Amino acid sequence: MNTLQRIIMAGCLIIGLVTAAHAANKVNGSINFQGDTVHLEFTGQQNWDYDVKRLEVKGQTVVEMAVPALDDSTIQALSAFKSEFVTGIVVDRQGPDGKSVVKFTLAGENIDTFDYLTDQPSRLIMDFYLNPNAKKEVPAVAKKSEPAAVADKAKSTDTVAKVKTNKKRNPATADVLALSNQGIAVAANDEAPIKAGIFDGGDPEYDRFAIKDYQIKEDAIIRAKDNYYIPFPMLQTPVSFWEKLKVTPTIYQITPKATEENKQARLLLTLFEKQRYAVYLKTQAWFKEKYPNSEYNEMIDFMTADVHLSLWQNENRGGSYDEAMQRYKDAIAKYPQSPLAERTSLKTGFLSLEKGDAINALRLFNDHIENKNFGAKNSLSKDLARVGTGLAFMKINKWNDAAAQFAEVEKNTQNRDLKVEAAFRQGDIWARAKNYDKAVAEYQAALKKYPEGQNFYPNAFYNQAESLFWMKKYPESLDVYRTYIKKFPSDDHAAFAMTRMGELLDIFGADKSRVMGAYLETFFRYGESPSAVVARLRLLSARMKGMKPKEVNHAVGEIMSLAKKIDLPNIEQFSTVMVGDGYTSRGEFPKSIDLLSKYYKEHPTSVDVPLMTNRIVANINEKLSSEVAQGNFIAALKTHSKFADNWLKNSKRLDTKYNVGRAFEMGGAPVEAEKYYKDVLNRIYAIRGTQEAKEIKAKENLPSEDELNLRLSAVFTNEQKYNQAYEFLKNIKNPETLTEEAQIERVNIAVRLLEKRGDNESAIRYLGELLRTWKGQPELVAEPYLKLAELQMKQNRSADALQALGMIDKLQSDSDKVSPVVHAKALEMTGDIQLEKGQPSEAIASYEKLLEKYEDKRPLSSIRYKLGQIHFNKGEIQKAATVWNEFKGEKSEFWKNLAQEQLKNSEWRDGYKKYIKRIPAMSENEQGK
Structure with missing residues (x-):
């Protein structure tokens, strides 16, 4: 073997050893479900060098984790894993420095992660879990499935041990007790705030709950002081x-x-x-x-x-x-x-x-x-x-001690997240203490100082809005509630916030459809959630007005049942008030009075006395007003007598006094009515231009000063105190603002006073001017026409009087709404004038028309006698007899007897004439004897 071959073999051996060593050092791991958590665990390194980033990629939340190179089985298992928290995993083998880059696609921004290290054995762990502050914002965790495990299943219970390890990088929570210094800061860099749940794409800014300054009605805000609002629970973030x-x-x-x-x-x-x-x-x-x-x-x-x-x-x-x-x-x-x-x-x-x-x-x-x-x-x-x-x-309730603890943490902690949390909790202290001014100041200071916390601390908005509500800063409260709903639509307190926005719209005097729409939306979005119950109670109460009796009973039962499903202070009292308000809207005032009175008596120590008393008194007054409007003055006086020594004893309501005075006037007791009217008018003069006057105008169904002056003029006229009547009539400054009926009454009183002064010409001119310019209801002018005719007759202007009376008959023919008393009187006067003018045929027609329309309803025996008398005087004895044979009613006996005497005398005279004709003629001397 030559040298080259030896070198090649040695190189191959080295490469093989390096490759084997590298493969041996690869990381393996497992991912599986543990309770409501997706648990990821890596093993195979003693010292961990890793990095975790949270990114937004094409509208999706992605957690990118760079770790030492993974083995093939782990990559395969990770790639195959899916859940409702982690919807997909992609592994890039060719990461920087030979690392593997694992990309976890999350179901939404509300899926949080928590990574940490352990030793003995050394492991890198990351858990995926639903942010506790947004439990409703994603679907429930999927049922446990077979884990894509490569190593043994992780072993766990409720807590994480504090561990130490030598490492090149401090992980997000290298020490389990550490909070990530990057958590909030990283999230704050995201352009979109954390939102999840139900959104309205057509109105993402919730402008349907907004209101302009010019749309706010002062009277509505004043009336809202007597409304009942439940204190909603404070929101405290975990x-x-x-x-x-x-x-x-x-x-x-x-x-x-x-x-x-x-x-x-x-x-x-x-x-x-x-x-x-x-x-x-x-x-x-x-x-x-x-x-x-x-x-x-x-x-x-x-x-x-x-x-x-x-x-x-x-x-x-x-x-x-x-x-x-x-x-x-x-x-x-x-x-x-x-x-x-x-x-x-x-x-x-x-x-x-x-x-x-x-x-x-x-x-x-x-x-x-x-x-x-x-x-x-x-x-x-x-x-x-x-x-x-x-x-x-x-x-x-140690508020200052609590504030000192949070202030110390904010000042001294080295952890940014904890510093932010301590700042946002300081507002909670004063919100719970009901020191609302200070609570609002603390929340606003925290939001200004730590803007990165605004998407993570819903308490800063919800509690601030609730504090502003109880400070009666309603526009500011509505704005902050809208911000809270936009940022945290699925928060546990969102239903409370939406309910409160409906109440605020009602306070501002917004159209009822908008108010009911807010309650409906609350119920639609949050269903049977306890926090949506108050909205449901208000809806049911408002709808009682249009319900049938059986539906009302069902609604009352539902209101009382729903109240038991929510743990809020005085919820039973609130539900009782809602039922009472429902009865009031239906005009069933006795039911409302009885219900509220019973609750008051059964809960003497816990009841809200001003709230309940004011509502009971308001219902009594509504009952009085209704009875007076129906003309049932006897029932009104009975109602006042029943409650005068109890609920009304300390009442200062002016409309109650006015209604009692009206009942006395209608009952023919002008002296008693005068006393009540004067009390009311003097009080109105005394508070003119004050805040109290504004509140009374908004809360009470009280007549204007001009209406009270008219009533006093009327009672003084009936008392024949004409000078006083004239003075009060002069005090009417804006007669055109009176109701049409009141304007006609004013004219009638004025004419009567002028007539008493003997100034018939002025009275006629006064009436004539009114009748020429009147554009109101035609039937209302019938009485002035009648009075005009009476005055014209006093001046012997019979032709003008007949013309005025003819207008009354025409108004009746056109509208069929003229008072029967006025129309009957007009027909009688017409016949009388015609008879006086020597027009018996015309008089007969007027009297016959009068009898035809009103004899069954009114005592008109004198008119029937007069009609027969006309025929009798014309020699139409048979016609007279026919007319006189139709007398009706017990009170006609006198006129019937008188008519019979006339007929008997007529028969005697006729017989006497016949007898004279049969007697022979006598001499003048005999006749003279």
Whole structure:
């Protein structure tokens, strides 16, 4: 073999050795489901050099991971894997520096990743999971399928051990307690904010909920003060570290050895992984007794605490929680240097906080901060404990103490993410404390200082909007709510926000269709979600007005049933008010009054007294007003008498007094009516131009000053106090703003007063001017025409009077709406004038028309007698007899007897004349005797 051949063979040998070595060093891995997490695990390197990037590629979210070269089986398994979180994986073998580049295409931006390292054995792990702040934003996790595994299935429970490794690059979370310094910053660079769920492509800016300044009605805002609004729960974002900790598994691993102790320890681990907890606990007790000083006791102690915690979480065993917490405490004390001690210490604090035990959480967090084994004073671990401490202080209403904790974290932590989180939580403190001004200021300061957090902290928008709502800064509140909905349409509080936007539109006086549209959309988007219940209650209440009785009963039952599905303060009271408002809209005021009164009496200590009292009084007044409008003054006075000494006793509503005065006037008691009208008018004069006047105008159905002056003029006229009546009539400044009926009444009163003064000419001129220019309802002028005719007759202007009376008859023929009293009087007057003018035939026609239309409804016996008398005087005795034979009613007896006497006298005279004709002629002398 020559030298060249030896060199070639040596080269081939070297190449083969290098290739074999390279193949031997390739990374292998597995990807599978673990609970609600897609778990990726790589092994094969002692020191890991890797990189992770989150990118937007053609509208899709892609996580790009550069790792040491992967073996073929791993590449094949990864390429074949798909889930609803990771929709596709592509592996590029020819990455930089000989690495493999794995590209994971995610289902959406709301899929988060968490990468970390472990040693003993050394592994690189990355989990894909649904962001806890956006649980509704993607489909549910697919059912578990066969994993595309190359290595053994990963072994996990609820937590991740703190581990150390020598590495060339610090991974995103090289220390499990570390939060990624890149997380928020990288996401903030994305152009599109995190949005998921239901979108409206036709109105992505939610302009349908916007309102212009000129569209806001001041009266509506004033009326809204008496509306009832439920305080919605504050939105508090989860602690990102704690949420990651809950979904990230702890890795327990035992290296196999040829010993019985090792074998039994591995059995315990298998039982733990298989969740055979009952068998595990028995085996663990046996193991600890047999191997009290086992090298595996550290791991077993922490693992046993995990078992008890799982029993509490999964099977709701009450005692298991206390057992778990005690075992965690014992394990931390026994193994202070354990990689698990620090994270477990934090875990116990957050578990206590989550369970609602704020006092114990404070103690645990304080112990963690004081523990010298857990790093320096400002280590990340202790900063997280201070965040937990701040949250615990909030639960026990120690607002300033909570603020101090978050302020310290923001000021001193080296972790940017935690700094941002601490800033955004400071607004939560004052929102919960109902110090709304300060809450808004803190949220706005955090958004300005850390703009990268605006897409990750919905609390900064929702709580700010809710705070502005209770500050009565309604336009600002609506704007912030819209921003919140645009950014976080699928957040758990989104239904509350959309409901509130509907309420705000109602406060502004927007068209009811827009208000109902907001509630409908809330119910459509969020369905039976508890947070959509309030919108559903408002919808049902508003729809009660148009329902049939059976539908109303069903709606009332649904309202009361829905109220039990949501845990909100005073929700039962709110649902009762909604039902009451529904009855009110239907005009069923007694039902509303009874319902609200009953609730008030049954809940004397918890009821919102002003709210309930004002609503009951408003319903009583609506009942009064309705009865007065129907002319049922007796019912109105009974209603007032029933409630005068209870609900109305301390009421200052002016419209109630007005309605009572109106009922007295209608009942013929002008003196009593005068007292009520004067009280109302004097009060209106006293508050003229004040805010109170605006509120009364908006909330009460009160007449204007001109209407009250008209009423006082009317009652003084009826009292024959003509001077006072004239003065109040002069106080009417804008008669054209009165209703048509009121304008006619004003003219009638004016004419009556002029007539009493003897100024008939002015009265006629007044009426004539009105009738020439009137363009209102024709039937309303019938009475003025009648009065005009009466005045013209006083001036012996019978032709003009007949013309005025003829207009009344024409109005009746054209509209059939003239008052029967006025029309009957006009026909009677027409006949009287015609008779007086020597026009008996025309008079007969007028009287006959009067009798034909109204004799069945009115006592007109005198007119029938008069009609017969005309025939009688004309010698038409038979016609007279025919007319007089048709008297009707008991009160016609007098006229019937009078007519019979006339007929008898007529018969006697006729007989006497015949007798005279039969007597022989006598001499003049005889006749003179």
